[in-house]
Amino acid sequence: MITPPDRTPLPREFFDRPVLEVAPDLLGRILVRTTPEGPIALRLTEVEAYDGAADPGSHAYRGRTARNGVMFGPPGHVYVYFTYGMWFCMNLVCGPEGRASAVLLRAGEVIEGAELARKRRLSARNDKELAKGPARLATALGVDRALDGTDACAAGETPLRILTGTATDSDQVSNGPRTGVGGDGAVHPWRFWVTNDPTVSPYRAHAPRRRRS
DNA sequence: CAGTCGATTCACT
DNA sequence: GTGAATCGACTGA
Secondary structure, three states: OOOOOOOOEOOHHHHOOOHHHHHHHOOOOEEEEEEOOEEEEEEEEEEEEEEHHHOOOOOOOOOOOOOOHHHHOOOOEEEEEEEOOOEEEEEEEEOOOOOOEEEEEEEEEEEEOHHHHHHHOOOOOOHHHOOEOHHHHHHHHOOOHHHOOOEOOOOOOOOEEEEOOOOOOHHHEEEEOOOOOOHHHHHOOOEEEEOOOOOOOOOOOOOOOOOOO
16 A cells, blocks of 8 residues: 655754664655755655765765865765756765764655646656666755755755655665775665655766876 | 876767 | 766865
């Protein structure tokens, strides 16, 4: 049976836990982006955990910089980074404060505001592709660096928030190596997704770029 | 201060 | 499956 989504906001304590506990628990939760044109909501289906200074795959591995500062702050805030000269990706910071751990939001199923998401994702061939991949997800929601540091647990009219939704049962969660992460960071199976969900992005191993002439 | 490359996506072959 | 797009952060000299 289908149960209606729980629209209760997730409290900050949800994020003030070890990132490996939070990441799989985020699957099935609802991310709501409020825009002037209206809300866009999606159900999270794929995430990756990044565990601060201990994790060679994390942006925080080499310490705090201007870009990654938000990761070192309190949990429940949004870390947005710019990559490949054209894309944005969004994370949710986890606890404890100072550990600089975060969950990369990699994919979701748009459940509200699909017409708004389609306008931002003109190359999507169908609605399953609207947020299939971290940069696609951010594009669909209209998320960029202006939202870096946003508190996703704040009360009132916030540009981004996370709702309780329906937690995904652990026997429906798969995990494996993180997409596009190489080196020593590749050994950690810290990518989590909803098993067989059609909105989950394909896995790709890390591929070093060839030199340009 | 120049070189390298990225937690990716898209158009093409 | 392969290569281009595109730029800012980070690295090391």
